[in-house]
Amino acid sequence: MPIFLHDVEQVEIFKGPQSFTVGQNAMAGLIRVNTIDPKAFFESKFSIDVGNYGKNNLTFMLNQPLNANTALRVSVAKNKDDGFIFNNYYGKYLNGKNELISNFKVKYNKALSSGNLFSFSAMSMHSDLDNGNDKWSHSNFNELDVTNFETDTDFIGRDTFLGKSNIIKGTFVDNKNFQKINLIFTKSKYDLNYDYDGDWSNESHWNDLYTNPLSESYSENAYSYWAFPTFESRSRHDNSMEFKLSKSFKKHNLIFGIFKKEITERDIGTGFIFDLGVGYVDNYKTRYSTDYNSFYIQHTLSLDDEKSLTLNFRNDDYNNEFDYNYTYYDNNSYLTSEYKTDGQVYKYSNSIQSFRIGTNIDNFYFSVSKGHKAGGMNLSPSSLVTANNDTVTVLNNIDRKYDPETNINYDIGYSLNFNNLNLNLTLFYMDRKNVQVKLQDQIGDCPTCYLFITKNITEAINTGIDLESSYRLNSNFLMFLNLGLLETERANYSHTNYAGTTNYYLKRELSNAPKWSLATGFEYSLNDLFFLRYDISSKDSYYYYDDLNDKSSVTTTHNINSRYIIDENINLTIWVKNLTNKVYPAHIYNFSHGPGLEAQQWKSPTLPMTYGLKIDYKF
Template structure:
């Protein structure tokens, strides 16, 4: 049995699937993964930055369907629900936690096969995904405005010249079942290659609606279809086409008045998404000096998000004090297209006495979003169109045989147009720039040391809620300076791998989401409220102990606060931790190979308590959950019995706090949405 590298180190009697992924290998080698999220692909251990990678074996060993099922394995990465799934990401304490009527400018980028889904986290389904790369820290040179905190980059399996067939089927508790099929290979040998993958997933979800007598009001019903065509035009030119279709028809019924998993909603909500998207990429080796790469992407998504706003079955318009009844419906259409052209130096194109590799490029992204929000309070119909245009470049200069200087710069122009039915007409526009300067020192073949000073940015935007002063209708760009020091090492003749990163970031004009309760409604808005500090440590360890044991540990420590907070409507949180920023996060476990065809995996993962919002002091609880799997493989067939949250621990992924008010009869307390309870299942897969 060829073991694959998973996350985590030995802990108690548990052994875990892990947070670092890799390619196929044997038991005498630590494997590596080729990371594609930067300008030039490189092995993970050769990239001077903090990152975590997952491969398909990690995904399958956890019975993972969506990115939310694996992100806990990445240190200093958190996730927020408030929907049928965790769709909003935070890296190092920075990131959005929800979206209602207001336009959203994300802090964490989500890229799927080169297509920007940064506003649409529900798209991150995992079938036929070959690898996931989580880059922490500002990525201002490479990605610009959607990568202030970092980027999640997902790559699907690519077509090859070899016939490849994959089948996967899962059954589990909560009436969970899924089937996926993928076929790839040469259509015209050595010229045209193709791959198609289709997957369907259903589950009743984890809520019981006692009022309606149903157990599927938080159901999941998701179809994913991917395809890839690769045209090998000649030895110097390759053209790739990736297609994606998503049909997500989930329910949303997550909050209750008693913080249980037993809902009393009379009108449970929906969380739907219909997406069609493509990416067309060209890679031309024009000469031994010049490489040209281009990418054109397009995506169109229809998203429907609704919920029973009173979380109960009160009669509508009963005229009784405390009998508030409400339904919120947000019907969005998003249409995005982008173009990028890059020129890169080849071996004969280096400049400055053959010491410097270079990259230059141009980028354009247009995002058009239309919203029809029909709700109990004030209906909103709006259109929000943004344009991001940028030029960028990077120089990698080898100062000595072991020391490399990296300089990157991105200069962009952001323009937006906002118009709604309440007469609000705004068109913010501004110049933006980010970049980095870094040193990479290859101490020897086993140890890489690096330091990076980077500047990231997130463009400003518009507040469209009623009751906001005119001067607060627009908010400005947020910038962050981040200093990072790191080391990537191999020890014990390559059997032990360690990565450590220390970072210190200063946020300027931090965009902070606030929420003000007025009676039964909440006014949500963004403001440039603070200067903030985000600092910490990220560490992971992978140890191939012997032919039967593999162990790995990952740990994230995070310090965040607001150094200077501009109080407008809510409490003063100066000096307090930032929202959704747990002070620690860890994963511990390993793998055991008792026989050639068997592998046993398990892990524990946990995180500290964290504030749900910057508008109140309600917190989650700290938690630790346990996961395990047993896998048997016989030639091309594989059976995996897996379980997540084995001890059925209750933990929160989203929370609110409601004050007392004469017009409603909610208790003055926090209300939370729970993460998944104990889930288990059997996955059968066949790979040819």
């Protein structure tokens, strides 16, 4: 669920496998965002943030006590900008943002006569995102070496999200018996639409580019213009329940929890979905559901104030179902079939256990943990029937399911808080089995016809160092340095695609795994009225995909943020992101853009320099 950070109390980042005592399992880490609870006093805040590319961002927060035990908190954020990519066909910017996010929260607290505490809260979050989706060009934006980014699409793409999530939470604290009970219910619904112009062009532009003999891009095999508008929609229902009991006695703390989650997702794709030569699938519907149940138990033994030992165990059960149907367009009769299906409901279940053993001794900690990533099913059709009643195999039976990925992770850490120096150092080694990799097959030379497959390979390793540090020179000046070093390697593997061609992939680094990442900078404050922060973020190149050798550039981004406190109610902030105005590829794809055209590498750009002025007013 998207959320702006203007009314967030804390963002917690947990690294490594989490056989965790909150919510669902996480294999390689967990990010938890805690919004601010209603408070027992009145407060209200308002901010306006304006910047280049037509940026207008408004936020509002109101906290209002209702009585001695009850308070509510309302926050709203509206974000709008024009985008930075200009569409020549329509004569306007079409990759802008238009986002509205709200959060309503009410909380009741009661101190009982027994000395125990009871609290009840209800929260409703709403997200409405209506963003443009026009970010690809036949010119590749001159390899991103331009000041003006332009496209020529004649179909207006969109990237929308409409979501609502309701959460009810009850907490009972038994101070006499040193125990605490939490009960949480959530109910969510998400609707997503992702539409785009698959040919990135219009008829005049396409023919001038590819069928005009005077053009540098001319190809004698190129077809005349054929529109490829593509529509993808997804509707997801998500219900969960969690019960957690914690109890402390002497040096022991015990936690027991039960977590249950039910997910049903329905997807629809419309356009050129699967090209079969004599026709194509023009509508493809899927239903995917997951019934997820888990329980966990944790015991922490406190040896003294600086030493503890934690044992954690978790069991997760997954039950998945999938089915599909489709319509087929015949190129000869120009007719679309009725909905077809193979008549099967595919099912896949798995159960897996996780654990963690950890100890803290003074400034050192050590842990061994087992984590996992759930298995599931690929959502492509097994076979398709053409208008001639010919059956075409699309997804091989062996590729329908993929198993859970597991890992054993070893962490050794050291933390230091000495005078003005703060330091956290972690060394880790992760041994991964049944590693899940993602593969993609383009069907023919249709630019929108793809199979996306997740499959298991034998093994991989991740090992590295994380360093977080800061040093305060004086009361006004703070320097910080965060550094990550990472080495990865995955095993050889092969895959036989829908056409019967076997591709072999040699041992190499994992995708999305830069060898190093760096964040450094300083913060300066003067007389509690002026604040300045300058930071640099950089990371090494990395492979974009598991099955392709395309690599990103080494990226470096400079940001600056200065804030001036005018009075106790008003703050003024000036900010600049990407100070050097350096643009990098956000995504890279290799494919043929249409019949008769050679496959080549395509790039979409990251954001150029953005800047703005923000005013915060506190009532």
